[in-house]
Amino acid sequence: MVVNSVHWFRKGLRLHDNPALQEALNGADTVRCVYILDPWFAGSANVGINRWRFLLESLEDLDTSLRKLNSRLFVVRGQPADVFPRLFKEWNVTRLTFEYDSEPYGKERDAAIIKMAQEYGVETLVRNTHTLYSPDRIIEMNNHSPPLTFKRFQAIVNRLELPRKPLPTITQEQMARCRTRILDNHDERYGVPSLEELGFKTFKGDSSHVWKGGETEALERLNKHLDRKAWVANFERPRINAQSLFASPTGLSPYLRFGCLSCRVFYYNLRDLYMKLRRHSSPPLSLFGQLLWREFFYTAATNNPNFDRMEGNPICVQIPWDHNPEALAKWAEGRTGFPWIDAIMTQLRQEGWIHHLARHAVACFLTRGDLWISWESGMKVFEELLLDADWSVNAGSWMWLSCSAFFQQFFHCYCPVGFGRRTDPSGDYIRRYIPKLKDYPNRYIYEPWNAPESVQKEANCIVGVDYPKPMINHAESSRLNIERMKQVYQQLSHYRGLSELKEVLLHKSW
Amino acid sequence: MKRRLSGDCEDSPSSCEGPAESCKRVRQPAEDSGDVLPDWARLPQEMLLHIFQYLPLLDRAFASQVCRGWNEAFHMPELWRCFEFELNQPASSYLKATHPDLIKQIIKRHSNHLQYVSFKVDSSTESAEAACDILSQLVNCSLKTLGLISTARPSFMELPKSHFISALTVVFVNSKSLSSLKIDDTPVDDPSLKVLVANNSDTLKLLKMSSCPHVSPAGILCVADQCHGLRELALNYHLLSDELLLALSSEKHVHLEHLRIDVVSENPGQQFHTIKKSSWDAMVRHSPKFNLVMYFFLYEDEFGPFFRDEIPVTHLYFGRSVSKEVLGRVGMNCPRLVELVVCANGLRPLDEELIRIAERCQHLSAIGLGECEVSCSAFVEFVKMCGRRLSQLSIMEEVLIPDHKYSLDEIHWEVSKHLGRVWFPDMMPTW
Numbered sequence: 001m002v003v004n005s006v007h008w009f010r011k012g013l014r015l016h017d018n019p020a021l022q023e024a025l026n027g028a029d030t031v032r033c034v035y036i037l038d039p040w041f042a043g044s045a046n047v048g049i050n051r052w053r054f055l056l057e058s059l060e061d062l063d064t065s066l067r068k069l070n071s072r073l074f075v076v077r078g079q080p081a082d083v084f085p086r087l088f089k090e091w092n093v094t095r096l097t098f099e100y101d102s103e104p105y106g107k108e109r110d111a112a113i114i115k116m117a118q119e120y121g122v123e124t125l126v127r128n129t130h131t132l133y134s135p136d137r138i139i140e141m142n143n144h145s146p147p148l149t150f151k152r153f154q155a156i157v158n159r160l161e162l163p164r165k166p167l168p169t170i171t172q173e174q175m176a177r178c179r180t181r182i183l184d185n186h187d188e189r190y191g192v193p194s195l196e197e198l199g200f201k202t203f204k205g206d207s208s209h210v211w212k213g214g215e216t217e218a219l220e221r222l223n224k225h226l227d228r229k230a231w232v233a234n235f236e237r238p239r240i241n242a243q244s245l246f247a248s249p250t251g252l253s254p255y256l257r258f259g260c261l262s263c264r265v266f267y268y269n270l271r272d273l274y275m276k277l278r279r280h281s282s283p284p285l286s287l288f289g290q291l292l293w294r295e296f297f298y299t300a301a302t303n304n305p306n307f308d309r310m311e312g313n314p315i316c317v318q319i320p321w322d323h324n325p326e327a328l329a330k331w332a333e334g335r336t337g338f339p340w341i342d343a344i345m346t347q348l349r350q351e352g353w354i355h356h357l358a359r360h361a362v363a364c365f366l367t368r369g370d371l372w373i374s375w376e377s378g379m380k381v382f383e384e385l386l387l388d389a390d391w392s393v394n395a396g397s398w399m400w401l402s403c404s405a406f407f408q409q410f411f412h413c414y415c416p417v418g419f420g421r422r423t424d425p426s427g428d429y430i431r432r433y434i435p436k437l438k439d440y441p442n443r444y445i446y447e448p449w450n451a452p453e454s455v456q457k458e459a460n461c462i463v464g465v466d467y468p469k470p471m472i473n474h475a476e477s478s479r480l481n482i483e484r485m486k487q488v489y490q491q492l493s494h495y496r497g498l499s500e501l502k503e504v505l506l507h508k509s510w
Numbered sequence: 511m512k513r514r515l516s517g518d519c520e521d522s523p524s525s526c527e528g529p530a531e532s533c534k535r536v537r538q539p540a541e542d543s544g545d546v547l548p549d550w551a552r553l554p555q556e557m558l559l560h561i562f563q564y565l566p567l568l569d570r571a572f573a574s575q576v577c578r579g580w581n582e583a584f585h586m587p588e589l590w591r592c593f594e595f596e597l598n599q600p601a602s603s604y605l606k607a608t609h610p611d612l613i614k615q616i617i618k619r620h621s622n623h624l625q626y627v628s629f630k631v632d633s634s635t636e637s638a639e640a641a642c643d644i645l646s647q648l649v650n651c652s653l654k655t656l657g658l659i660s661t662a663r664p665s666f667m668e669l670p671k672s673h674f675i676s677a678l679t680v681v682f683v684n685s686k687s688l689s690s691l692k693i694d695d696t697p698v699d700d701p702s703l704k705v706l707v708a709n710n711s712d713t714l715k716l717l718k719m720s721s722c723p724h725v726s727p728a729g730i731l732c733v734a735d736q737c738h739g740l741r742e743l744a745l746n747y748h749l750l751s752d753e754l755l756l757a758l759s760s761e762k763h764v765h766l767e768h769l770r771i772d773v774v775s776e777n778p779g780q781q782f783h784t785i786k787k788s789s790w791d792a793m794v795r796h797s798p799k800f801n802l803v804m805y806f807f808l809y810e811d812e813f814g815p816f817f818r819d820e821i822p823v824t825h826l827y828f829g830r831s832v833s834k835e836v837l838g839r840v841g842m843n844c845p846r847l848v849e850l851v852v853c854a855n856g857l858r859p860l861d862e863e864l865i866r867i868a869e870r871c872q873h874l875s876a877i878g879l880g881e882c883e884v885s886c887s888a889f890v891e892f893v894k895m896c897g898r899r900l901s902q903l904s905i906m907e908e909v910l911i912p913d914h915k916y917s918l919d920e921i922h923w924e925v926s927k928h929l930g931r932v933w934f935p936d937m938m939p940t941w
Binding site: 150151239253284286289290293294297310311318320321322323324356360372374388393396397400401408409411412413414415418419422450474475476478479480482483484487 | 598601602603604605630632633659660661662663664694695720721772774775778805807808827829830831851853854856857878880881904906908918919934936937938939940941
């Protein structure tokens, strides 16, 4: 019997550690790797130019790698539900493979596709490799509900076996056994689209090329990342310093999000390096902090279709956020008048990545710290601009940072002046992303509105004219907002009466 | 829910019947022989009242549509003692508002039943206006509790002052039995406080008026002088005076239970007045168990006048960065301290300061540290010294600096050991 396979790339944009793709090749006569993309949809989707660029570069990279194996990537225009019936018929498909998507929307879409495939007599094979562990397994081990504190999550993970070992990359031999018939007009029909085709205007010498998409780049970065760790011989989580704010050439989060880098490969490389340098002692869970946070949010989200909103979300505290589009726009566009916040939002828009503490700072400012605007609005801005934001991790992080879920203490508020100043006393970060302020002395660069007129003139930047005045009074806002949070949490514990709740600290439930 | 429309739903009077008796009566078989199903329509009013009290308003409203008897129960005065008016505009809030028709009905049928009322308003001026509108109509109320609560920006402050005052004084004058009043972030002023006092001095027990910029120290002093039953008070530091503390400690005054003070900087470099130690001493003598809660929102260099002498503060919250030096003074001068929250300090470890606090603040049972630094060894020492009295230990993970004795992974065992329960620092996502 002839086996014609189609491997459907969604995330998992890589040839290494790709069991689903291996299954496609296994005993197949022909194989075609497809990516489905709807250019019409591109314009309206909440996805910014950096994210599209990263994706397209990742697809180009896949195509290049597949060419070396005498195959190509097929970028099919349209929606999966429309595209697949056509392809099944045209290519006589008998087997469909893809990587498991744990997100509620993904599960629904895939269930429909699997059902449709059945109707066409197409066998479907799905493999779970976007996460280290199976979210369902973790949920099962936690009395059939997802862990809602990170510590509980870690406790469960500690009891699990190690994640499955990653598979090697696809080889020439494997590919040689299956052919892919490439038509002459492949590029026209199935080529990777350009940014222009998706409706974006690009400029010559576009500088925002800090993060290059693709598996090749991902693996190079992984090597550099490990080299640096080995050189430093220190596996403690690095304390933030001024340099950390800038995009790192060994940063990996966008590559994990798109699946250009397998999380299992990252895991095992870290683990092996640690054991080599620390003489075979078992690494602590904290070594995998970045990866485990990802797992935590995927697990929390997998069975909750309302995970990305407040209303109807069983784990989200209902907080009376303010509805203020003007204030939201100022925050999103980096016009708050607080250089620390504006620099971060500018870096985010220009490059698509900001350090996690920078995320905390701007998220706090938007929600419970200063503007009292809903975390959903912030989440949508990040979704558009942030390269490593996917549905589960983005929504979960915003709920965490706004103290809307996961039993977070709300007393801790990041000051939009002080926190920045303590992180980067030199002010270089501000000067880089807000060039207008570059001539301000360190003393005033985080709070230019406090600079005497002479200093402002000297720096050629008058607050209120060349740079906005601060949009709120932080002391006043934080005072108000801590009261608001207390009001919300008082109600949660069914507190009756109007007398003061004396404590600000929440009682933890583990 | 089964409905049995057995013709007329008569009220079941007889208030001297107990619940068991009522049940028995309700369970009488109906005309059909052998039918022992309860007749929901004939549930006695007291039982309905009891059940309705468990239902949220919307469910109660649905229930009231079932039959005349249940509709009458819905309007029983006991169900209208407490009400929270939620006033939101779709343009400024995501939350639903109390239906205007319901508000009309309440004012028409139940305003004289209302005793415990609060208004929750969003950041729009319309919502604050709507609240005032309702307040002005509460002429027949003798309220015991009134709360004006802004859930976002303080919209009461945007109203014309006279408009707000006249609405508020309607309640002050007509209630004459106000016990709790929550009017933070409102344009209340000295004359309106005089009206409050003139009508409610015997009953006022709780007054929360943080951030009411139109009130002067004399205005609040008048309240303290006349309202001898006042047990809980919340205000801003600029209203605090030695005279006020002495008035609250006078013989005629009851023991104060709770005093909350917000110290907020309006402009950088603001000067704050000092309170004499003798005034605080008088407070402690008069009300030995009172809680003194202080919230500080100051720049680091504005702390000059504070913590120079012993002060009986029990709950201390530093909302902005506070210096090592000030925390050192806190350790020296706050023997009654129960809860301490520090949002931020800076990049020099607070080792000595924490140890001193453990030594001298023997009642400390809750601590929260945000953007600070403490070496792991000093932290373990701190926890050891406080021992099991620390019921709340909320430390951000980044605060703890590993040293030669302890790494981050080891520290939680040590701390858990001394606390007698499992403990972890607070974490933030790092992705």
